[in-house]
Amino acid sequence: MEITGKTKIMFVLADPIGHVRASAVLNAYFRSIDDDVAVSPLHVLPADLGAVLASIRLMRNVVGFGVTIPHKTSVIEYLDEATPEVALIGAVNFVKRTADGRLVGDNLDARGFVASLAQHRIAVRGRKVLQVGAGGAGRATAFGLAGAGTRELTIMNRDEAKARALAAAVSRRYPGTKVSAGHAEARSFDLIVNTTSLGMKIDDPLPLDLEGVGPGAAVSDIIVTPEVTPLLARAATQGARTVGGRPMLDAQMVLVAKFIAR
Ligand SMILES: NC(=O)c1ccc[n+]([C@@H]2O[C@H](COP(=O)([O-])OP(=O)(O)OC[C@H]3O[C@@H](n4cnc5c(N)ncnc54)[C@H](OP(=O)(O)O)[C@@H]3O)[C@@H](O)[C@H]2O)c1
Structure with a gap:
């Protein structure tokens, strides 16, 4: 290029x-749609974030930037504007730099996740969903699921206080979804979603037991690498439909x- x-x-x-x-994923995507955008990683220490953002405001050919660990939450205080998703999820993953140097933050995880399920014809509206994990990505998927009309959402997390806090926040925003926190057996759910990082490392245990989960159910794992996690491999051998994390990332592209075009 x-x-x-x-x-x-x-x-x-x-x-x-x-x-x-x-x-690399962004560059490949922009190339595939023939858009003249080039994306570079930028190593920024937490203490330097404010100064770097002040500089980016002055860089007139910069259209935006992605934000990842550890800046997803701390970036919020430097923005001129943030979308409602940012307020709900409490984190930003993309920032647009407008022509006049204003910085507008958004979080595309929830919409990317819901879009990836729709692409795989995995229904959410009216369904009963078990989500494992209540970290940054888990917050996004939980709001995304409830926003897409999930009937019942159970959130299970190692740190149960985090699951309870997330369940309460989702329930306040989407009272039409019955949201709870706690341990549950996967067999009684239509859709099971892993949002923990368990499955990234070769010797990780499964994030939950899939006993009894079969062809009537779908299993989603938002981990991007490996593309097929042990959880997805197990779900597939039991006849469940599966979707990985790569489609969620692709939908966000x-x-x-x-x-950035708006
Ligand atoms: N596909 C996509 O577009 C996309 C987007 C964002 C993130 N992701 C992926 O989502 C995963 C989570 O990211 P994140 O940003 O949410 O991370 P995070 O904020 O650090 O949250 C990690 C989650 O994993 C749980 N966890 C970690 N180690 C565990 C263990 N040993 N046993 C049980 N639970 C454990 C944590 O539980 P505790 O709360 O108890 O610590 C928490 O729920 C990563 O694999 C990331 O790459 C994918």
Whole structure:
């Protein structure tokens, strides 16, 4: 790809930086739609975040940037504007730099997740869902599921206080969804979603027991690498439909392109 004075520039801010893949995924996506955007990882220490953002405001060919660990929440105080999703989820993953240097934050995890399920024809509306995990991504998926009309949502997490707090927040925002926190058996749910990081490492245990889960159910794991986690492999052998994390990431690429173009 040729980067010229006409190319729109984006960054991905992170610390550490070595594991960052989002820039490569974004570059591949922009290339595939023939959009002249180039994305570079930017190693930014937490103490330098404010100064870096003040500089980005002055960089007139920058259209936006992705935000990842550890800046997803701390970036909020430096923004001029944030979408309602940011207020709900409490984290940002993309920021648009407008032509006049204003910074607008959004969180595309929830919409990307719901879009990935829709693409795989996995229904959410009226369904009973078990979500494992209540971290940053889990907050997004829980609001996304309730916003898409899930009838019942049970949130299970190692730190149960976090699951309870998330369940209460989702229930306040979406009173039409019956939300609870606690341990549950997977067999009685239509959709099971893993949002924990269990499955990224080769020797991780499964995030939950899939006993009794079969062809009537769907299992989603939002982990991107490996593409097929042990949980998804197990679900598939039991006849359940499966969807991994890559489609959620891909769906966000489409949303990012729209977000920075607006
Ligand atoms: N596909 C996508 O587009 C996409 C987007 C965002 C994130 N993700 C993936 O989602 C996963 C979680 O990311 P995150 O940002 O939510 O991380 P996070 O905020 O650190 O949350 C981690 C979650 O995993 C749980 N967990 C971690 N180690 C555990 C263990 N040993 N036993 C049981 N539970 C454990 C945590 O439970 P506690 O609360 O008890 O610590 C928490 O619920 C990562 O794999 C990330 O790559 C994918």
